[in-house]
Amino acid sequence: MISISYNNYQNPCKMRSFMGSNVSELLEKGDSAFNTNNLKEALDLYNKALNLNPENTVINRKLAKVYHKLKEYKTAENNYKIYLQSNEKETEAWIELGETQRQMGAYKNAKESFETALKLEPNNDLAKRSIMETDNNILSCISPDKAYKEKQAYAQNNLNTAIAMVSKHLTPAFMKDISDVQIKFGQTASMMGTSNIAQYENRIKTITVSNAYIYAAPEVIAAYLVHEGVHAKDKDAYTSIREEQDAYKKAAEFWIKNSKGIQDPEMDYAAELYKQSPSKLSNRVEEIYLLRDPEIAKTSPNHPPDKIFHFNKSKTKAANQPIKSYDTIA
DSSP states (O other), X not given: OOOOOTTTOOOHHHHHHHHHHHHHHHHHHHHHHHHTTOHHHHHHHHHHHHHHOTTOHHHHHHHHHHHHHTTOHHHHHHHHHHHHHSOTTOHHHHHHHHHHHHHHTOHHHHHHHHHHHHHHOTTBHHHHHHXXXXXXXXXXXXXXXXXXXXXXXXXHHHHXXXXXXXXXXXXXXXXXXXXXXXXXXXXXXXXXXXXXXXXXXXXXXXXXXXXXXXXXXXHHHHHHHHHHHHHHHHTSSBOOHHHHHHHHHHHHHHHHHHOTTOBOHHHHHHHHHHHHOHHHHXXXXXXXXXXXXXXXXXXXXXXXXXXXXXXXXXXXXXXTEEOOBOSOBO
């Protein structure tokens, strides 16, 4: 008979508990590294977690996101497929897979992935616009000039429709204040490895919506124009926590009134918080912008917390701290 020495015996339940704790810690650190765009560190941490728990396909999806950002698209695709084998109704993952395949130039596969996502969520705007973008990619392989002209025409018509929605929603006085502001699609600045959806540049008095949103529903584009309009209305290069809170509130109000069931994760999240309580949205906005820029001021011109505070060009009275100017306000 084989005897077991309890001095050396390790309880397998305790081992699983320790492993689970270790995996959780690695994933938490990996997420932090990914969110601050430290991709190599995130990759190392996620791979260590996967080695400890190879059956956890959530880790494969996390790895896929890192590989996508590193432009190692084939490896990203393989990890997404592993994840989707056990999570086939995860709409967002199908879209992420499709975008990876689109970047690879595998347009047929990409379109199939986007269509799968759209079947799962028929109102998902990202799935819809991704299909349209992929169709244009396919056309560009056959007739580049035609694809370019069609995209340009669609962009202009879509932007005009969105601007008309904004004009209808905002007051005439507000629209007059931003009448000298140019609005266009274009390349936007990057923040921690992710391009801005929309931004305002005071120096050139321009609101730019990311080219990635050319095929978005005009309601989606309009919501972001409302947000940037709050920045543009001030005609200055300053922003603050309060100004961002005001911009998000205006955009959420527009989205609640005009979304018509369209699904957009960013706007849906802001609107849901606003409906729960405007203060909940404001608190979340403060968290996000302090993370982006710990030195962001609490107040800025035309955006004091209430009438008792008056803006001072050298310091914000509410926070007693210097105010920064920005080349780009998002």
